[in-house]
Amino acid sequence: MSDQSSVGGANIEGDTPQIEPTVETDEATITDDAELERTLGLTGGLAIGIGTMIGAGIFVFPGLAAGRAGPAAAGSFAIGALVALLVALPASELATAMPKSGGGYYYISRGLGTLPGAVVGLSLWFGLVFATAFYLVGFGYYAVDTLAELGIAVGDDLVIPLALLFGAGFTVLNITGTENAAKLQNGIVALLLSILAVFLGYGGLDAVGLIGDPSTPEQFAPFGAMPVLTTAALVFTSYLGFAQVATVAGEMKDPGRNLPLAMVGSVLIVGVLYVATIFVATSAFGGDRLAELGETAMVEVGRHYLGAAGAVAIVFGGLLATMSSANASVLSTSRAIYAVSKDALLPRRASHINLRYGTPHIALGMAGGPILALVATGRVELLAEVASFLHLVMYGLICVALLVLRRDEPEWYDPDFRAPGYPVVPILGALASFALIGFMQRTSQLIGIAIMIATTGWYAYYARDVTLKGALQ
Amino acid sequence: MTRVLVPLAILEGESVSTGLPTLLATMDVTVLGYHVLPEQTPPDQARLQYEDRATEALVDLEAAFDAAGGSADHRLVFTHDRDRTVERIADDTAADAYAITGTTGPVDRLLVTLTGDVAVDRLTSFVTELIGDREIGVTLLLATDDEPRGRTVLERAVASLAEHGIDVEPELAVDEPPLEALLAAAAGHDAIVMGEQAPSLRSFLLGEDAERIAAESVGPVLVVREHRNETEAE
Numbered sequence: 001m002s003d004q005s006s007v008g009g010a011n012i013e014g015d016t017p018q019i020e021p022t023v024e025t026d027e028a029t030i031t032d033d034a035e036l037e038r039t040l041g042l043t044g045g046l047a048i049g050i051g052t053m054i055g056a057g058i059f060v061f062p063g064l065a066a067g068r069a070g071p072a073a074a075g076s077f078a079i080g081a082l083v084a085l086l087v088a089l090p091a092s093e094l095a096t097a098m099p100k101s102g103g104g105y106y107y108i109s110r111g112l113g114t115l116p117g118a119v120v121g122l123s124l125w126f127g128l129v130f131a132t133a134f135y136l137v138g139f140g141y142y143a144v145d146t147l148a149e150l151g152i153a154v155g156d157d158l159v160i161p162l163a164l165l166f167g168a169g170f171t172v173l174n175i176t177g178t179e180n181a182a183k184l185q186n187g188i189v190a191l192l193l194s195i196l197a198v199f200l201g202y203g204g205l206d207a208v209g210l211i212g213d214p215s216t217p218e219q220f221a222p223f224g225a226m227p228v229l230t231t232a233a234l235v236f237t238s239y240l241g242f243a244q245v246a247t248v249a250g251e252m253k254d255p256g257r258n259l260p261l262a263m264v265g266s267v268l269i270v271g272v273l274y275v276a277t278i279f280v281a282t283s284a285f286g287g288d289r290l291a292e293l294g295e296t297a298m299v300e301v302g303r304h305y306l307g308a309a310g311a312v313a314i315v316f317g318g319l320l321a322t323m324s325s326a327n328a329s330v331l332s333t334s335r336a337i338y339a340v341s342k343d344a345l346l347p348r349r350a351s352h353i354n355l356r357y358g359t360p361h362i363a364l365g366m367a368g369g370p371i372l373a374l375v376a377t378g379r380v381e382l383l384a385e386v387a388s389f390l391h392l393v394m395y396g397l398i399c400v401a402l403l404v405l406r407r408d409e410p411e412w413y414d415p416d417f418r419a420p421g422y423p424v425v426p427i428l429g430a431l432a433s434f435a436l437i438g439f440m441q442r443t444s445q446l447i448g449i450a451i452m453i454a455t456t457g458w459y460a461y462y463a464r465d466v467t468l469k470g471a472l473q
Numbered sequence: 474m475t476r477v478l479v480p481l482a483i484l485e486g487e488s489v490s491t492g493l494p495t496l497l498a499t500m501d502v503t504v505l506g507y508h509v510l511p512e513q514t515p516p517d518q519a520r521l522q523y524e525d526r527a528t529e530a531l532v533d534l535e536a537a538f539d540a541a542g543g544s545a546d547h548r549l550v551f552t553h554d555r556d557r558t559v560e561r562i563a564d565d566t567a568a569d570a571y572a573i574t575g576t577t578g579p580v581d582r583l584l585v586t587l588t589g590d591v592a593v594d595r596l597t598s599f600v601t602e603l604i605g606d607r608e609i610g611v612t613l614l615l616a617t618d619d620e621p622r623g624r625t626v627l628e629r630a631v632a633s634l635a636e637h638g639i640d641v642e643p644e645l646a647v648d649e650p651p652l653e654a655l656l657a658a659a660a661g662h663d664a665i666v667m668g669e670q671a672p673s674l675r676s677f678l679l680g681e682d683a684e685r686i687a688a689e690s691v692g693p694v695l696v697v698r699e700h701r702n703e704t705e706a707e
Binding site: 018027028029034035037039177248331334338342351352357358 | 512514515521561
């Protein structure tokens with residue numbers, strides 16, 4: 001099956017990585033006997049990136065973040081955007097050199113070798129599972145608030161049951177096929193951006209005192225600099241989506257152009273929106289009040305500026321945004337599982353496609369099951385931080401992989417896009433990624449480390465003899 | 474040589490009926506096996522699982538075209554978007570027409586409609602080459618609002634086919650909706666040749682004319698594409 005001259009090796013079940021030579025064109029990937037059509041355009045890529053990120057940053061975090069850092073939470077989001085940007089540039093370069101499904105896992109396993117690849121690939125699975133659980137809990141809060149706006153007060157006790165119900169629903173829907181979800185996703189993102197443009201435009205004018213009553217500004221950083229950094233570590237979950245763009249790299253048209261634009265573009269767009277949102281939110285209420293309002297603080301901010309209509313628009317937007325975040329990351333999770341199972345790091349059965357619906361039901365189940373277990377814990381901040389932890393490890397290693405590949409460029413390494421500012425950008429990107437982990441809560445760090453140790457153990461047990469470095473499919 | 478693309482949803486069991494390879498015996502044929510996947514499924518993942526089976530089916534089809542006296546090759550594509558794939562492969566192989574397979578036995582009589590956006594010369598030269606020296610009759614249909622002009626166009630087309638010894642019968646439909654006229658004329662013919670249509674609001678709402686015709690007429694439909702190849706376009 002695969003050429004084993006330089007790479008390959010078998011796992012404990014005797015399966016070898018399925019690696020075949022391919023030719024990449026702008027419109028298709030051509031293998032020996034078949035072609036894989038690239039069907040996703042720039043809009044589709046941006047919709048995945050923005051759609052995954054916007055739910056968390058705008059609709060869930062503002063209350064939590066402002067409670068911790070006051071108006072300076074805007075700075076936390078700006079720090080997050082900067083770190084994301086420092087990683088998005090190197091990641092874009094690697095993505096154009098290896099436009100394959102699997103994203104960050106693929107670059108690290110090819111650039112650095114099987115062990116870091118396996119740890120990152122399996123951690124990415126868990127990272128996405130934690131992130132999806134986080135989005136779903138956020139969705140639960142918005143579902144309860146929607147009911148409240150409709151006059152049905154059910155209280156926060158129903159947050160978790162509703163999140164579980166919809167989490168199970170998304171998994172089943174993805175297994176049984178959703179024909180036009182991509183178009184729907186584009187529409188949802190466009191709608192969200194319009195709602196936000198109106199809201200931020202109006203709120204912004206009000207906040208700077210051009211319209212409405214002048215507000216008394218609170219002290220910018222009431223709790224000092226440290227909370228700004230720990231808050232940055234918390235809200236970094238709002239920036240995980242750009243790497244999800246890389247997981248569909250194999251399906252993107254003209255990858256040399258569209259991948260960097262979609263990755264860097266989505267980070268810039270959401271970064272600006274986040275900072276503006278925090279500014280508007282903290283101009284409406286003080287940090288304490290926002291913290292009290294919690295996950296759905298933005299609803300009250302909407303009410304403050306635009307009355308009942310504003311509250312309804314934000315509730316509706318929040319429902320859509322958290323839903324699209326959850327759905328997009330369920331899809332990414334199944335692709336992440338496929339990528340490692342193709343390389344024999346997980347049993348091959350994991351990427352099996354069922355005949356009835358043409359969907360990878362086992363991989364989707366391996367995403368959905370753990371997601372529901374984590375949703376049941378209901379620990380918003382913990383879920384967000386562990387998700388960020390596992391992603392940040394990958395981001396740091398992406399930067400390291402770029403440094404390694406650039407220092408001694410292999411023959412196959414021919415990216416269409418070269419990250420500007422080499423080597424400063426990837427060095428800073430790696431340092432910033434690892435540093436951000438240091439500002440997280442102790443529990444999140446311990447869980448993240450435990451998962452990485454477990455994945456290392458799995459590698460040692462299951463796939464020790466598999467070699468992937470430099471193995472291009 | 475003229476090339477015809479035959480797109481088939483290969484893993485859903487779509488195949489060609491016995492008459493089509495015989496009809497296309499004078500042509501180069503590319504059998505395009507495609508498999509459309511829901512977006513949850515990366516095309517590469519489907520390839521790993523289905524490639525062997527699909528290739529086997531395509532090789533069999535290729536053999537059927539070769540056995541009928543034609544010359545065929547195949548392409549296999551895993552995609553999320555069927556139309557994009559057909560369009561790309563048609564451009565890639567410089568195909569002059571594509572076939573909607575339908576069901577037919579031996580073809581004795583073709584219905585050729587000149588209505589549409591593709592130049593009449595291109596349609597007649599395609600039909601001439603398709604028929605070659607075989608005993609296949611042709612009905613030439615033109616639906617128009619402008620009777621005198623239509624008659625001239627039709628006469629010229631009849632002459633250019635008759636010149637090659639083809640048995641031609643003209644049919645002019647005046648002030649009739651073109652699609653209805655075509656379907657009414659389709660009875661008694663084994664296959665239809667038509668020019669492709671520029672996308673319009675109507676085709677967006679109701680589906681492409683070619684596919685509706687294929688659905689109603691049962692037999693195969695050969696859709697001649699506009700010239701795209703620059704070396705051929707004078």
